[in-house]
Amino acid sequence: MTVFSGFSKLNRGQRINYIVQNSLLNGSEASGLNDYLAPNENRQQVFSEMIENYIGNFPLPMGVVTNMVINDETFIVPFVTEESSVIAAASKAAKFWAERGGFKATVQGMAKKGQVHFTWNGKPQFIKEIFPVISEKLLNATDVLTQKMRQRGGGITAIHLIDKTEELTDYYQIDVSFETADAMGANFINTCLEKISSVLQNINELNSGGYNVEIIMAILSNYTPDCVVRCWVECPLEKLIGWNKKLSYNSFATKFKQSVDIANMDISRAVTHNKGIFNGIDAVLLATGNDWRATSASAHAYASRDRKYKGLTTVRLTEKTFTYELELPLAIGTVGGITGIHPVVKNSLAVLKYPDARKLMMIVAASGLACNFAAIASLITTGIQEGHMKMHLSNILNKLNANLLESERANSYFTDKTVSYTGVVEFIQKIREKK
C-alpha cells in the first residue's frame, strides 16, 4: 500500500485537491464544501481548528420545540436533527403536556467518576492497609489542579482502592469521585487522574523491595449511574383524551401500558423504544455542544443494569392517574468543551435562557420523554407512517424541484398510497410529460 504522509500539514485547499485526486469527488462538487463556511473569518477559524484535517462545514438543520413546560417554567428547546417528524412529534407532546401540568423533573445526583487501573505485585492486605496514607498523598498532588474547580463548588469528593486481583492478576483500581459543577468535566477529570497515576508510580512503599506499580491506564468513566435525572408527566386518566379520537382514554392508557411493558420484556422492542428517546436527547445535546456518544453509551448500559436490556421508561396506572417516567444518567455541561466556542451552541444556550448543567439535564430528559411519548401515542393509534410519509413526500418533491402545482397534485395522489422515491419520480415524470 502507498501510505501518504503529511496530509494534516496541508492547508484546506490542498487537502481538498488531494481528495479530488484520490476519490470520486469531482472539482465542482468539491467547491460545494465552501457553501457553509462562516462569513466572518474569526468565526470560521473556530470551525477550521476545532478538529484535525478539516475540509468544510457539515450543516444539520436546527429547529425548535415550543411549549416545553418543565417544573412550571416554559422553554423553547432547540433540536438539531436530520430526522423528519422528530420535532413535530416532540412539539405535539410538549403542547399536550403543557395543557396537563407540564413535565416534572429532578436531578438525583451529579457525581462523575474516573479510574486509575494498575497492577501491583505485593500482598493485597498491605496495599489496603496503607491506602489511607497513600490516598492523602495522591489527593495532595491534585490540589493545584482542583483549586479552580473547588472555587466553583466541585472537586474530588472520594477516593477508593478496589481490589480486583480475583478477576485479573495483581489488578487494582483507584476509583475517584468528582463533582464538576456546570462542566461535563472530562478534561478536568483526566488531568487529575493522570496526575494521581504519576504520583502512584513513585510512592516509595509500593515501589521498593521488588514491588512495583504498573499503571495500565487512567481515565474518566463515561458510565455515570450517580449522575442521573428523572423526568415524568402525570394526569388524571380521563385527561388522556385529546391525543387522538380513535381511542377512549381507558383504551389509550391500557395500550400505552402494554407497549411500555413490552419494551421492558423484549430487547427487540426495547432498543427501538429507547432509540426514540434518543431522537430527542441527541438533538438537544447536539444543539448545546454536548458529547452524545458518551451519554448514549452510559444510558444504554444503564438500560441493561438488571442483567437485561430494557426500556428506560416506566408507566404507572392507577384507577385515576396516568404517570409516565424516564430515568437516565446524563453527564453534560453548559460550560467548557465547545459550549463557549461554537457560535450556534451559544445561540442555543441563549434560547434556553442560559441553564446551568442541572437544568439542562432536565430539559434534555424532558425532550427525550416528549419524543418517546409521542412515538408510543402514535404507534398505538394511527401508526407512525402517516406522519412520516407526509414529510418523506415533501423531501422527495423538494429533491425533484417540484413546483407548487406538482406538489399539490402529488400530495393529493399519495394520500391513500405508499410513498416511495421511485413512485414519486414516476408520478412527477408523468405530469411533466403531459405538459
Add this chain to the structure above:
Amino acid sequence: MTVFSGFSKLNRGQRINYIVQNSLLNGSEASGLNDYLAPNENRQQVFSEMIENYIGNFPLPMGVVTNMVINDETFIVPFVTEESSVIAAASKAAKFWAERGGFKATVQGMAKKGQVHFTWNGKPQFIKEIFPVISEKLLNATDVLTQKMRQRGGGITAIHLIDKTEELTDYYQIDVSFETADAMGANFINTCLEKISSVLQNINELNSGGYNVEIIMAILSNYTPDCVVRCWVECPLEKLIGWNKKLSYNSFATKFKQSVDIANMDISRAVTHNKGIFNGIDAVLLATGNDWRATSASAHAYASRDRKYKGLTTVRLTEKTFTYELELPLAIGTVGGITGIHPVVKNSLAVLKYPDARKLMMIVAASGLACNFAAIASLITTGIQEGHMKMHLSNILNKLNANLLESERANSYFTDKTVSYTGVVEFIQKIREKK
C-alpha cells in the same frame, strides 16, 4: 400556562422573532442564524424542509481520515465530529495499520426485522395451527409494496408467529424478517408492517365468534443482531513496535490485552471503551446521512447480550501474533433517507467512492476500530491528555483571538503545564498588559 399554537405555520423570520421575544436570544445573536444557510436557494430549501419548525443550519466541522486501508482498498473517510483529537487519533491508527496490512472486514448478514405486536383472545393452539394460512394472506397483501425492493434483491424473507402469552395476557408477535438492499429500510419496513397489521385485524378466522385481534403496534426493530459487521487488524507481535517508543512490543501487547480484558469485566470501563468506538462510528454515520441513534441503541444493547454490558472488541494474543477485532450490528444505508437529499452527504459518498451498504458497514466499523485502537494505545503509553490538551489550548487561543506571537508563547509556556481555560486567559492577559 399560556400555550402558543401555530408556531409551525410561521415562516422562518416570524419563528425567530417569536424566539427573540420569548427567550434570552437577542436580535443580533439571532442574525447569526443566517450565517450558515446555503447560498443556492434550491439547496437551502432542502434544509428548510428537512425538519419541522426550522430556524437555521447548525454547522459541525467535517474532516477526513486518510490512509484507511480496508480489505486492500484505500479510502479517505469523512468524519463529522465536534470532538478534537478524534480525527488525529483515527488517522494515526489508520496509517499504523496501513503499514501492517490494513483492516480486514466481513459482513456477517444484513437482515433486519420488524414486529407486529397484538393481543388475541383465543386459544394459542388455534392461532398457531392456522398461522401458515394467515401468513400467506399477510404476505400477499404486501406484494405491491415489496415489488420494487424485490427487484433490488430485497424483500420479506421470513414471517413467524411468536407466542408471548406467558409474559403478557393474550400477547403475540408477528416477527417479520427483511432484506433491504442498500437502504436502511425503516420506511419500507414500517409500511409493510402497517399493511400486515391492517390485514391481520380483518382476518375472518381470528375476528369472529367473540374473538378479535387487537393491534398494539407495528414497527421495525432497531435491534439488528443479524445485520452484523466484523472488522479486525492483525500483525506479528514484533511489528507492534512503532506506535510509541516508551514500551517494548511485548509490554505493549500485554498492556493492550489487559485494557481490553478490563473493558470486558468492568461496566465503568466498558462504557468508556465503547464510547471511543462510537467517536469514529458516529462521525462517519453523520457524514453519510445515517441515523446514529438507531445504530447506537442496537450496538450498546448488543454489548449487553451476555447479561452483562461489555466492550465490543476482543484481543487475541498468541506467541507470535496480535489480533484485535470489533464486532457490532450496523443497519445503515447508502440510498434512501437523507442520503440522496443532503448535499454534503452526497459529497461524503463520492469521497468514499460510492460504497454500497455492505461496504459502508465495513468502512464505518474500521473507523470505529481505528479510534478505539488509538485510544487504548495512547492510554497505555502516554495517556490521552497530552494530545487532547494541545487541541484544547489551540481552541482556547482561537477563542481569545490570540495572534501568532501570543499563540507561540502560550504553546511553549503550557508544554509542561495543565491547560485550563482560566489559566490560558490569565497568561494571555499578562502578555497583553505588558505590551
